[in-house]
Amino acid sequence: MVAAKNASTRWLVRIIPLILAGCAGLATYVVVKLACLDYFLQRQQKAGVAAAFLALYFFFFLLMLLSYFRVFLEIQHNPGVTPLGERAIQQRKREKERKRRGRKEESDLEAGERYEACADNNPDSPGLERFYSKDVFVCNTDGRPRWxxxxxxxxxxxxxxxxxxxxxVKKMDHYCPWVGGVVGETSFKYFIQFTGYTALYCIVVIVATVICLKSKLESGLGVDGLVIAALAISAFFGLFTFTMTATSIRYAIVNLTNVDYLKSKNIVHQLAIRVPRGTQGTPKYSVITYPLPKRSGSGHQGASPRDQLATRTFAIVKTEMGENPWDLGPYKNWQSIMGNSPLDWLLPIKPSPCAVFENNDSFYEMGPLYQHLRERFGLPEVTSSEKEEIRGFKQQQHENGTNRT
Ligand SMILES: [Zn+2]
Structure with missing residues (x-):
């Protein structure tokens, strides 16, 4: 479980479920007791109306509860965070230890070390292989992954x-205290379902309370304060969740997260795309060869013949402003998050396909732009014999495992 670093945020996460439970309790009392049983059934003798509202109310209440538990638990137990590097683990251990001892001054003195944690320059840096064993990944200008x-x-x-x-956090969307943490790749589907069902639930509460209030006013009965409170709360949450649902659905359809969307207009993605071994850079693109050379400046020519056999060359290319390499088209984008069948879209059970997707080619399924980029930059295709080679980096990595800086 990964908790928020701020104590106030951690408390908010604990208190909000209680507030939500209180609101749902009030709505249940008003809709079931005051509107359906007391008013529609007893006073107006409209059993059909009462039954219809009860059925709709509990239908959406149940779906809202289910999706709430799903999104809340997923965020607490499987938030989709990436593992920490060894340096960060040691640093955080030390920080914790210092905090425990209450030696604040010392922590201030050493705080600088966190910020000088520049990218690992070791060619055998742990985790690097995971990138260059793929055919495409996001990289920096120097061709190494982002750090x-x-x-x-x-x-x-x-x-x-x-x-x-x-x-x-993988595919981080936004931090949402209402559902207890960061909405990201593992929880986005359930988040959409939760906000969607809550919006529908609020609509049922609004309609039931408005009809009840209107009839009461017309027949000269007093207005009940609880009914007004339920109406106000459901209108507030209804508007809030409806907006969230509409926004999230839009993001799902264009395959952008909230974080992506904020900068999508002026972001240029830099990708390392695999090309045949030994491909030379051109004015259009530069190349990088992995595993990185042991001595800087020598290039891959300096590697031993055994190393050369296992090398992989990548062209470093840029997309145009605003292009999205993961855009699969609206329907496939939707499916990659919500699932392949309408039943998956509606029920908060199966995880998003994109959350379990990762193959030898890429971290996420690439859209048509990937092929367009290959054509745009004239990147040669990797021969099938090179593709089928057994990845022989592991042995080499093992031998150099102690070389880290
Ligand atoms: Zn980080």
Whole structure:
């Protein structure tokens, strides 16, 4: 379980479920007792109306509860964070220890070390192989993957560092105290379902309370304060969750997260795309060869013949502004998050396909832009014999495992 670093946020996460439970309790009392049983059934003798509202109310209440538990538990127990690097683990251990001892001054003195945690320059840096054993990954200008200086680890494609958790979260969407933490790749589907069902639930409460109030007013009966309170609360949450649902559905359809969306207009993605071994750079693109050379400046020519056999060359290319390499088209984008069948879209049971997707080619399924980029930059295709080679890096890595800086 990954908890928020701020104590106030941790408390908020504990208190909000109680507030929500209180609101749902009030709504249940008003809709079931005051509106359906007391008013529609007893006073107006409209059993059909009472039954219809009860059925709708409990139908959406149940779905809302189920999706709430699903999204809440997923966020607590499987938030989709990437593992910390060894340096970050040691640093955080030390920080914890210092805090425990209450030696604040010392922690201030050493705080600087967290920020000088620059990218690991070791060619055999742990986790690096996971990137270059793929055919495409997001990289920096130098062709190495992005580095998170706080987690001291290579950032997988589409991961974003969440300052609230102090961790990198895969496909981070936003931090949401209402559902107890960071909405990301593992929880986005359930989040959409939760906000969607809550909006529908609120609509049922609004309609039931408005009809009840209107009839009461017309027949000269007094207005009940509880009914007004339930109406106000459901209108507030209804509007809030409806907006969230509409926004989230839009993000799902264009395959962007909230974080992506905020910068989507002026972001350029830099990708390392695999090309045949030994491909030379051109004015259009530069190349990088993995595993990285042991001595800087020598290039891959300096590697031994055995190393050369296992090398992989990547072209470093940039997308145009605003292009999304993971855009699969609206329907497939939707399916990658919500699941392949309408039943998956409605029930908070199966995880998102994109959360369990990772193959030898890429971290996430690539959209048509990937092929367009190959054509746009004239990247040669990797021959099938090179593709089928057994990845022989592990042995080499093992031998050099103690070389870390
Ligand atoms: Zn991070």
């Amino acid at each position: 998170c200086s706080s987690c001291c680890t290579w950032k997988v494609d589409r991961a974003h560092h969440c300052s609230e958790l102090e961790r990198c």
